Amino acid sequence: SQKIEQNSEALNIQEGKTATLTCNYTNYSPAYLQWYRQDPGRGPVFLLLIRENEKEKRKERLKVTFDTTLKQSLFHITASQPADSATYLCAYRDSSYKLIFGSGTRLLVRP
Amino acid sequence: GAGVSQSPSNKVTEKGKDVELRCDPISGHTALYWYRQRLGQGLEFLIYFQGNSAPDKSGLPSDRFSAERTGESVSTLTIQRTQQEDSAVYLCASSLESGGAGNEQFFGPGTRLTVL
Numbered sequence: 001s002q003k004i005e006q007n008s009e010a011l012n013i014q015e016g017k018t019a020t021l022t023c024n025y026t027n028y029s030p031a032y033l034q035w036y037r038q039d040p041g042r043g044p045v046f047l048l049l050i051r052e053n054e055k056e057k058r059k060e061r062l063k064v065t066f067d068t069t070l071k072q073s074l075f076h077i078t079a080s081q082p083a084d085s086a087t088y089l090c091a092y093r094d095s096s097y098k099l100i101f102g103s104g105t106r107l108l109v110r111p
Numbered sequence: 112g113a114g115v116s117q118s119p120s121n122k123v124t125e126k127g128k129d130v131e132l133r134c135d136p137i138s139g140h141t142a143l144y145w146y147r148q149r150l151g152q153g154l155e156f157l158i159y160f161q162g163n164s165a166p167d168k169s170g171l172p173s174d175r176f177s178a179e180r181t182g183e184s185v186s187t188l189t190i191q192r193t194q195q196e197d198s199a200v201y202l203c204a205s206s207l208e209s210g211g212a213g214n215e216q217f218f219g220p221g222t223r224l225t226v227l
Contacts, residue, residue, distance in 0.1 A: 006153075034215065043115075043202050043218025044154070089153065098167060099144065099204075099216060103153030 003027060006090060006102035013080060014110050021075040021105045023090035030092035033073045035064055038087045038104065047088075048075075080109045115219035117203050123225045124193055132188045132222045136205030143186050144216065145178055146202045154202065160186065161208070193226045200224070 004025045013019050023033065032051040036044035050057040050066045050073065057064045063076040077084050087104040094100050116135045124130050136143050145157040156170040160180040171177070175193075180186040190197055200223050204216040 041220075043204070043221055044216075045218070046215035049215065097161070098156050098159060098170075100156065101146075101154040 004090060004092060004100055004102040006088075006105045008103060008105070010106040010108055012108045012110065015081060017080055019077040019080045019084065019107055019109070021088050021090075021107065023073040023075065023102055025071050025073075025092060028092070028094060029068065029071075030094075032092070033064075033066055034091045034099070035062075035073075035075050036089040036091065036101075038089060044089055044101075077107070080107075082109045082111050085109050115203055115205055115217050117201075117219035117222050119222060120220065121223045121225075123227065125227050126195060127192055129189065129191045130193055130224065132190075132201050132203075132224070134186045134188070134203030134205075134219060136184070136186070136203070137217055139183075139207070140205035140217070141183055141208050142206045142214075143180055144204045144206075145186070145188050146204065147172075147199045148202055148221070149199045157188070157201075190224075193224075195226045198224055198226045 006023050032049055034049045035047045037047055038044040048059055048064050050064045052068050061078045065074045085108050087106045089101050089104040091099050091101045118133045141162045144159040146154040148154050158166055158168050158178045160166045175191045178188045200221040202218055202221045204218045206214040206216045
């Protein structure tokens with residue numbers, strides 16, 4: 001079955017450092033991956049989309065990479081701030097066009 | 112409206128009762144999705160509607176769950192004979208279209224359902 005996996009352990013980093021979150025997928029080759037941010041008590045909010053023919057995508061302090069050989073996407077936040085603390089979800093659209101989400105990784109940025 | 116809205120924001124019910132959750136998508140969005148999120152867990156796909164096509168119900172966990180959508184507007188998710196394991200946040204999302212275009216999903220704030 002198609003699976004998308006994210007590290008379930010929280011990532012705890014110091015303010016100013018770069019946070020790197022990992023998303024791995026199996027048994028499917030998506031045309032693109034999406035990344036979302038979810039704050040407690042709220043619905044997810046779209047951040048970035050990267051297509052299979054794009055190695056890297058940037059938006060302000062965010063950077064996403066997509067390695068179709070490793071079946072992996074990395075999500076980076078540079079110069080992290082306490083306000084970046086949230087759960088980050090990756091997702092891909094499967095062959096029947098459903099958006100399949102990973103379970104998310106919680107990021108904690110210490111001041 | 113400005114975004115996806117859901118009602119009620121919170122619902123407490125007794126085991127065995129039926130509940131109905133409502134979602135108002137962004138106007139013009141042809142695709143609408145329902146997800147379930149248990150405490151500390153990821154999003155579990157339930158059902159999605161795309162225009163006039165037959166809905167994809169492959170994620171509904173049992174026949175106690177059903178959903179309807181009126182045209183390209185409001186959707187209701189109904190859970191019959193609720194069980195305690197149905198307790199979760201139910202999230203609705205809409206997007207311009209489904210398919211390979213990669214359109215982002217816009218989520219509502221969710222309905223927190225508690226079954227006593």
